Each structure stands twice: as structure tokens, then as C-alpha cells.
Amino acid sequence: MQPSKFMSVFRKLFGVLLAALLLGGALKVGGDLGNDPAIEGSLKPEKVHREAAEEIVERLELHYRRLKFDDALSAQVLEQYLQDLDPNRLYFTQQDVDDFQPYRDQLDNQLRDGVLEAGYSIFNRFQSRLEDRLTEILAILEGGFQDWDFDGDGKVLVDRSEADWAEDQDALDAIWRGQLRNAVLSMRLNGTSDEEISKRLINRYESQLSRVRQNTPEDVFQTYMNALAQTFDPHTNYFTPHNSENFDISMSRSLEGIGAVLQYEDGYTKVVRLVPGGPAAKQGQLSPADRVVAVAQGDEDMVNVIGMRLDEVVDKIRGPKGSKVRLEVIPAGRASEHDTRTIAITRNKVVLEEQAAKKEVIEVDHGGDTLKLGIIEIPAFYMDFNAFHRGDPDYTSTTRDVAELLVELRKENVDGLVVDLRNNGGGSLLEVNKLVSLFINRGPTVQVREAGGRVSVENDQYPGMLYSGPLAVLVNRYSASASEIFAGAMQDYGRALIVGDQTYGKGTVQTLLDLNHGKLKMTNAKFYRVSGSSNQNMGIVPDVTMPSLVDKESIGESSLPNALPWDEIDPAKYQRYQDLVPLLPGLRERHDARIGDNPEFVYVNQLRDLLNRANERQELSLNAKQRKAWQEDFDQRRLDIENALRKHRGEEPIEKMEDLRALEEQRALDPDSNDEPLDEDPYLRETGHILADMVSLLREQRVADERAS
Structure with missing residues (x-):
């Protein structure tokens, strides 16, 4: 034998x-x-x-x-x-x-x-x-x-x-x-x-x-x-005594690291989200849904972390301020676990100031008219709880910062306002409720349903609006939790247009319970909009949708196993400011016409289609010639898409895929090269056009109503 x-x-x-x-x-x-x-x-x-x-x-x-x-x-x-x-x-x-x-x-x-x-x-x-x-x-x-x-x-x-x-x-x-x-x-x-x-x-x-x-x-x-x-659901977790202090293993707290929230999934350490203002977010190369397969300290050899406990991986990624960590990751959506890239990140502390709301004014040329647009970027819903509980009148909070920025923008006579919540993963419920109060004149802000069925309503207790002008809220797939509460309230009240991509869909509330051995993080409540619709699973569906490179099949609540479903409860008592729904067909038609030949959005749509075709493959050939032919065709299509955008931007074309990878590595080593002025952000500029269209359509509607009466 x-x-x-x-x-x-x-x-x-x-x-x-x-x-x-x-x-x-x-x-x-x-x-x-x-x-x-x-x-x-x-x-x-x-x-x-x-x-x-x-x-x-x-x-x-x-x-x-x-x-x-x-x-x-x-x-x-x-x-x-x-x-x-x-x-x-x-x-x-x-x-x-x-x-x-x-x-x-x-x-x-x-x-x-x-x-x-x-x-x-x-x-x-x-x-x-x-x-x-x-x-x-x-x-x-x-x-x-x-x-x-x-x-x-x-x-x-x-x-x-x-x-x-x-x-x-x-x-x-x-x-x-x-x-x-x-x-x-x-x-x-x-x-x-x-x-x-x-x-x-x-x-x-x-x-x-x-x-x-x-x-x-x-x-x-x-x-x-x-x-x-x-x-029970993907947000209910058990923590042993060794790691029970790390609620969701967030490296954004008092520890120095890269500013990322990680979770263990299928033997890999997966990036859930990046902390606004953190080293990883600033560096710009690590993304949610990337999987970490190896970690190296400085220039030392990589240490494989596949199958390693999450707390052990986190310990390897954390380190003193100013030191460098290298991560070998499988980028989100890659078919092969061996198709990896290496990212170098310099560790630092994530300070509250880095997450602070910021403002800028940009001008958008809309049909021959110049629109002066105020932008308020809110990376997170933050609050200095220690200072608040001490009674410090100058405690840091999102709402206080945004209120000051609104006063400044009002002095600059802006024609409209965009609240940018892209990549905002949430934060303080107290802060998001207070932020809603700046844009409505009293009323409910969010409903919370407990496990036993009791529903409580959070309300705006402050009379008056600090800003009552034209408003748009820009969101993407990484906008979650508190961001969705704010966007949902603005949509329900008819107070703002929601623009961008369908949001994450995190509409549940967790509590951390002490056990005789470790801790249990358990879902015990659900958020509902004032209209009665849940944020859970579905997220916030924008009024006007923007092209996106994010694969919703792999990112978001709906992609998680055993996620709680979307549902509805009775609406709270609230009064809409205006009904924007009749305007949406016209707004979408104008938007589609504008971006149809816009090179920035054509690039996003074409690249997303290319990635979708790659991700839809169910099998990989083990024939070297067939595999090489497929790869060469994919690389050429990728280069064609990239070079079309580079031509529009007045940049030299890239001839080989190796050169594109080298350029991406260069960007990884020089994070500051990824920064672009806000007035060149195509998503903000298009949001400005949509806002101008809304003002124009509302004016036409009022004229028609006056004539009819």
C-alpha cells in the first residue's frame, strides 16, 4: 500500500x-x-x-x-x-x-x-x-x-x-x-x-x-x-476581567495608540471605526472593515496576529506617544487574505480638541449666482463629563462649540448651512439632544424604547432657534448612533435636507453590567425617531443620495449577524416646519443631471462598479495564466479610471499599477498630502448646489401658493 x-x-x-x-x-x-x-x-x-x-x-x-x-x-x-x-x-x-x-x-x-x-x-x-x-x-x-x-x-x-x-x-x-x-x-x-x-x-x-x-x-x-x-445581537458582548475595562476596546480613551475601535471577527482583528482626530484617521490609509493580520513595532519584524485574542492585539498596537507601529492589513473587500498592504502610523493621544466642531465658509457658483455657504464639521458628539459634573461653567461640549460657530456664521451672512456629519460615529446622547435644540423651537428630539416596552421621549427644553435658515446635513455610511439621531430629527421636522449615503443603522442602546467574573455589555433599549421610525438596521435614508465607494454589504448594521430589525412605534407629538417631500423629485433630477458628467463622481461610480465586479467573484482560478490575465485586465481598468480623474485635475497620468501602489504608499507615509481644501470637496460643493436648488424650489412653491390663493 x-x-x-x-x-x-x-x-x-x-x-x-x-x-x-x-x-x-x-x-x-x-x-x-x-x-x-x-x-x-x-x-x-x-x-x-x-x-x-x-x-x-x-x-x-x-x-x-x-x-x-x-x-x-x-x-x-x-x-x-x-x-x-x-x-x-x-x-x-x-x-x-x-x-x-x-x-x-x-x-x-x-x-x-x-x-x-x-x-x-x-x-x-x-x-x-x-x-x-x-x-x-x-x-x-x-x-x-x-x-x-x-x-x-x-x-x-x-x-x-x-x-x-x-x-x-x-x-x-x-x-x-x-x-x-x-x-x-x-x-x-x-x-x-x-x-x-x-x-x-x-x-x-x-x-x-x-x-x-x-x-x-x-x-x-x-x-x-x-x-x-x-x-442575541452583535452589540452584546462578554468581557473577561482582563479586558473588561476596555468597553468596546476603544483606543481613544486615556491610552495612547492609533485611535481605532477594533473587534474580533472570524479569527481576525477588524477595524470597526476610526476615532475622529486620531492618528489613524489623520493618516488616512486605515479604513473600517480592514482586517489586521500582523503588527510590527517600528522597523522590527511583523508579528502575526491571526487568531490572537483581541486584547493581546490591542496591547501590541498601543504604545507611547511618538512611536511608530506598522500594520499589515487586508483592505476591506479584498478577495484574497494574502492581498495585503502595510500601513505605518505614528502613535499619539487623541485629545478632545481634535474632535472639536470646526467651521469654514466656501463660495459655490450656482447658475451664475454665488452662494456663500457655511460649513460646520462635527467629527463626534463630545462632552467633558468630568468638568460638567464638577459644575464648571466652561465645560467643553459639542453644542456649546456649535452655538459659537453659528453666531460667527450669522455675522458673515451665509446663504445656507451644511452640517457635515460624515464619519461621525456618535457619542453623547445629551449633546445630540441639545444640538437639535439649536435648530428647532421646542419639541421632542428622540424616543427611547426599553426592553419592557416603556417609551420615554427626550425633549428640547430651550425656546427659540439659533439658526433658522436653509440647512443640509451631509452624512455617509460611517455616520452612526448620535449622528443618526440628529439627522433623523432634522428630516422628520422638515428642518433640513439629508444628503449623502445611507447611514450605518446603529439604533440600539447598551449598558455595561458587572458580573462576579468580568462584565457583560448588553443591549437594553432602542432609539426611535420622533416620527416613530427606528434608526436601527435601516439607518437614515438620504433625501438626495451621493455616489459612494463604501460597500454597504460589508459595512453597517445590516451587514452584522443577528442585528435587531427595523421597526416602528407610535410617533411623538411634533410639528413639522415645512414639507420638503414634494421638492425631492425635482431636487434629485437636478442633482443627477449635475453629477452625471462630473469627473469626481464619475470616478467614484466607475471605481465602485469595478470593485463590485471583483467582489462578486465566487471562485478564484488556480491557473496562473487565467489569473494573470484577469489581474492585468483589472489593473488596466483601475488605471484608466484613475487617469481619467488625474486628467481632469491636470495631473500626469500613471502608466503602471506598480506606480499607483507606490503613490498610495507615499500617501501613507505623508498623511498631510491627503488633506484638501474644503472648497474643493466635491461632496460639499454638490451639497451647496442642492441647498440652492431647495431655496429656489421653495420660492417657486410660495409664489405658486400665493397666486392660487
């Missing part, structure tokens, strides 16, 4: 024997704290974990969703846990998954009783599969790949999250051969030498293997409890 066939038969027989020995007692359920079922593997829970599990279950029964701990929930938790452990279905086989099926209707009972046998047995099986697989991969890579054949018709799936589980280890071996071949081919096509490919892949898998072998019972507990929490 050939060695490969012998190993195949041996592995199958050993797998059956191992399952019979280990699962004979492992899949029994029930028992109390002193008599847990047998756990497969070496990692086992401690008493404190069992007690914490019971407490977490008690707290989750008060979650906004009020899900019952029954067999249906048990099945969802099992699916979520398997998804969290093996999102791309590269380690478990169908036989493994079949072995776990007796748990499908038992996890609710186990968790309620503080029994963690299922979570630990499944994790131990996963760890064993992962260690074996990584060891095999390293052996293959050590043997070299220079003689691999890339002439066949093989293919690999881009996304394996919905693929069938491999039938057995032989089938999984075949999948992994494709994965490794794809990694080598992807890196070769990017111009990486075989020597460097070998070095990088071996380093990646050695680091991952080393990290896996350091897993502790605490790691298992955190992973299992988060599978349970995430079944």
Missing part, C-alpha cells in the same frame, strides 16, 4: 476509534455543578466560570430581545459557536459537526445550570484539529512549493462560510491544498519572491500554532460566552 493511502486509511480508522472513545461520555448532558459530564480534551472550566455562566444567562433573559432559553436558542448558539470557531469551514469535518448535533437542543439546559461541557468539548476538538492542520501546513511549506503546477483548471471558493463541511479529512486535505496554492499564486502575482512567500507563510502559521498552544480555560470561556451573547 502506498504511504499516502496508508495514512488515509489509518486516519479514518483512528478518527472512528477516537470518536468512540471520547464521545461515549462527552455528549451526555445534564448534571449539576459538582457532577459535570465528561469533557473531551484537556481544557476544562473552573468553578468561577460555571458561576459566571449562570449569572450571564440570568442577565441575558432581560435582553431587549427577550429570547427564551429553549431548544431553538440552543440550536442558534451551537451554530454561532461553530461559526466563531471555524468561520471558513477549514478545520471541522462533517463528521465532527455530526458528533456535535446531540448538543443542538441541550445547550440551553446546560448553560442555565452552569454546565460548560459542550463549550469546552467542542473547543478542545477544534484546538486538536487546528494544531494538526497547522503542523501539516508547515511541513508542506518546509518541503517547498517551487515545483507546484499552476496550469490546471483548479479553483478555490472566495467565501467558504456557506460551503458544505468537508466530508472527511481527505476532502479537507484537498481544500487546504487549494488554499495554499491560492496563497502562493496571489503573492506571486503581487510581485513577491518565492523566498519571501515562504518566509511570510511559515511565519504566519508558526505564529498561529504558537498562539493556539497558549489557549487557557479563560479563553475558551470568553469564546463560548460571546457565542451565546452574539446570538
Whole structure:
């Protein structure tokens, strides 16, 4: 018998024997704290974990969703846990998954009783599969790949999250051969030498293997409890005592870092959002939905962080002010995990002043008339709570700053105002309510529905409006939470036109609960607009939509698993200032005519279409000629789109994709080169045109109404 066939038969027989020995007692359920079922593997829970599990279950029964701990929930938790452990279905086989099926209707009972046998047995099986697989991969890579054949018709799936589980280890071996071949081919096509490919892949898998072998019972507990929490909604999370101080692991607080909010997803550290005024936002190259695969201090070698705990990755990214950190990231939307780029960021503190509201006045030529447009940019809804609670009359706040800016703009006799909330991820609820009060004359600002159904209404207590003129609110997909409350209120009152892209859709409220072991962040309420419509999931739909490069399939609340749905409640009592809805068809028609041949927006639309076509690929060819031909065609289309815009701007064309990548790297090293004057921002200028159209249409409407009367 050939060695490969012998190993195949041996592995199958050993797998059956191992399952019979280990699962004979492992899949029994029930028992109390002193008599847990047998756990497969070496990692086992401690008493404190069992007690914490019971407490977490008690707290989750008060979650906004009020899900019952029954067999249906048990099945969802099992699916979520398997998804969290093996999102791309590269380690478990169908036989493994079949072995776990007796748990499908038992996890609710186990968790309620503080029994963690299922979570630990499944994790131990996963760890064993992962260690074996990584060891095999390293052996293959050590043997070299220079003689691999890339002439066949093989293919690999881009996304394996919905693929069938491999039938057995032989089938999984075949999948992994494709994965490794794809990694080598992807890196070769990017111009990486075989020597460097070998070095990088071996380093990646050695680091991952080393990290896996350091897993502790605490790691298992955190992973299992988060599978349970995430079944309720994506913003409900469990934090161990080690990282419970990091609410959402935000590096924008008192710690020095890069100013990014991160989360763990499918083995990767994913960028959720950038903190306004932070080093990463200023540098301009890191984006939400990018995945960090390696971190380096200064000019040192990269350390692979795939599979590493989030708090460990955050510790590596944080560092003293003035020091440099390099991140190897998979940019958002890239099909291959080996298509990476390196970003260098100098660490610094994010100070409140960097997030402060700013103003500027620009002039827009509209049909021969010059429009004087006031711009107020609000990066975040901030408030110095410490100074506020001390009674300091000069405490820093968004509303106080914006009020001062409005007074200054009024003296400059602006014809209209744009409140720029692009990339504003939210902040203080108190501040957004007060900000709404500057633009309405008393009335409700937002409704909050608690888990039990009670609805409370936040109101503007201040009479009068500080600004009553023409108003537009500019938003994008990264405008979230408090930004959506403000934009929704302005839209409901008919007080402003909302312009830009559909917003993030974060319309839930969380509270941080202390546990006997760690903390639980749990969703306990939902925001609703004064019209009764929820901000959740749908976000704010603009009155006039702008082209955007953001892929809404991968960014936003609607892209998150188990996100709470959009719904409605009864409207609050409020009075609209004007009905802008009848004007929208005319505004959109004029807008579309203007941007149809505007090179800035043509560039965005064409590049988005190109990226969409790339992202829609379900398979990647492992044939080097076919893959190279596709890449060359993509690169040429990318260059054509780029050069059309450069021609419009009076810049020299770029001849090769390598030159474009070099230019992007240069921009990464020189963040200040990314800054452009506000009066050259095409989105602000077009918003000015839309605002001028609104004023014109309102004037025509008033004249028509007067004639009719």
C-alpha cells in the first residue's frame, strides 16, 4: 500500500476509534455543578466560570430581545459557536459537526445550570484539529512549493462560510491544498519572491500554532460566552476581567495608540471605526472593515496576529506617544487574505480638541449666482463629563462649540448651512439632544424604547432657534448612533435636507453590567425617531443620495449577524416646519443631471462598479495564466479610471499599477498630502448646489401658493 493511502486509511480508522472513545461520555448532558459530564480534551472550566455562566444567562433573559432559553436558542448558539470557531469551514469535518448535533437542543439546559461541557468539548476538538492542520501546513511549506503546477483548471471558493463541511479529512486535505496554492499564486502575482512567500507563510502559521498552544480555560470561556451573547445581537458582548475595562476596546480613551475601535471577527482583528482626530484617521490609509493580520513595532519584524485574542492585539498596537507601529492589513473587500498592504502610523493621544466642531465658509457658483455657504464639521458628539459634573461653567461640549460657530456664521451672512456629519460615529446622547435644540423651537428630539416596552421621549427644553435658515446635513455610511439621531430629527421636522449615503443603522442602546467574573455589555433599549421610525438596521435614508465607494454589504448594521430589525412605534407629538417631500423629485433630477458628467463622481461610480465586479467573484482560478490575465485586465481598468480623474485635475497620468501602489504608499507615509481644501470637496460643493436648488424650489412653491390663493 502506498504511504499516502496508508495514512488515509489509518486516519479514518483512528478518527472512528477516537470518536468512540471520547464521545461515549462527552455528549451526555445534564448534571449539576459538582457532577459535570465528561469533557473531551484537556481544557476544562473552573468553578468561577460555571458561576459566571449562570449569572450571564440570568442577565441575558432581560435582553431587549427577550429570547427564551429553549431548544431553538440552543440550536442558534451551537451554530454561532461553530461559526466563531471555524468561520471558513477549514478545520471541522462533517463528521465532527455530526458528533456535535446531540448538543443542538441541550445547550440551553446546560448553560442555565452552569454546565460548560459542550463549550469546552467542542473547543478542545477544534484546538486538536487546528494544531494538526497547522503542523501539516508547515511541513508542506518546509518541503517547498517551487515545483507546484499552476496550469490546471483548479479553483478555490472566495467565501467558504456557506460551503458544505468537508466530508472527511481527505476532502479537507484537498481544500487546504487549494488554499495554499491560492496563497502562493496571489503573492506571486503581487510581485513577491518565492523566498519571501515562504518566509511570510511559515511565519504566519508558526505564529498561529504558537498562539493556539497558549489557549487557557479563560479563553475558551470568553469564546463560548460571546457565542451565546452574539446570538442575541452583535452589540452584546462578554468581557473577561482582563479586558473588561476596555468597553468596546476603544483606543481613544486615556491610552495612547492609533485611535481605532477594533473587534474580533472570524479569527481576525477588524477595524470597526476610526476615532475622529486620531492618528489613524489623520493618516488616512486605515479604513473600517480592514482586517489586521500582523503588527510590527517600528522597523522590527511583523508579528502575526491571526487568531490572537483581541486584547493581546490591542496591547501590541498601543504604545507611547511618538512611536511608530506598522500594520499589515487586508483592505476591506479584498478577495484574497494574502492581498495585503502595510500601513505605518505614528502613535499619539487623541485629545478632545481634535474632535472639536470646526467651521469654514466656501463660495459655490450656482447658475451664475454665488452662494456663500457655511460649513460646520462635527467629527463626534463630545462632552467633558468630568468638568460638567464638577459644575464648571466652561465645560467643553459639542453644542456649546456649535452655538459659537453659528453666531460667527450669522455675522458673515451665509446663504445656507451644511452640517457635515460624515464619519461621525456618535457619542453623547445629551449633546445630540441639545444640538437639535439649536435648530428647532421646542419639541421632542428622540424616543427611547426599553426592553419592557416603556417609551420615554427626550425633549428640547430651550425656546427659540439659533439658526433658522436653509440647512443640509451631509452624512455617509460611517455616520452612526448620535449622528443618526440628529439627522433623523432634522428630516422628520422638515428642518433640513439629508444628503449623502445611507447611514450605518446603529439604533440600539447598551449598558455595561458587572458580573462576579468580568462584565457583560448588553443591549437594553432602542432609539426611535420622533416620527416613530427606528434608526436601527435601516439607518437614515438620504433625501438626495451621493455616489459612494463604501460597500454597504460589508459595512453597517445590516451587514452584522443577528442585528435587531427595523421597526416602528407610535410617533411623538411634533410639528413639522415645512414639507420638503414634494421638492425631492425635482431636487434629485437636478442633482443627477449635475453629477452625471462630473469627473469626481464619475470616478467614484466607475471605481465602485469595478470593485463590485471583483467582489462578486465566487471562485478564484488556480491557473496562473487565467489569473494573470484577469489581474492585468483589472489593473488596466483601475488605471484608466484613475487617469481619467488625474486628467481632469491636470495631473500626469500613471502608466503602471506598480506606480499607483507606490503613490498610495507615499500617501501613507505623508498623511498631510491627503488633506484638501474644503472648497474643493466635491461632496460639499454638490451639497451647496442642492441647498440652492431647495431655496429656489421653495420660492417657486410660495409664489405658486400665493397666486392660487
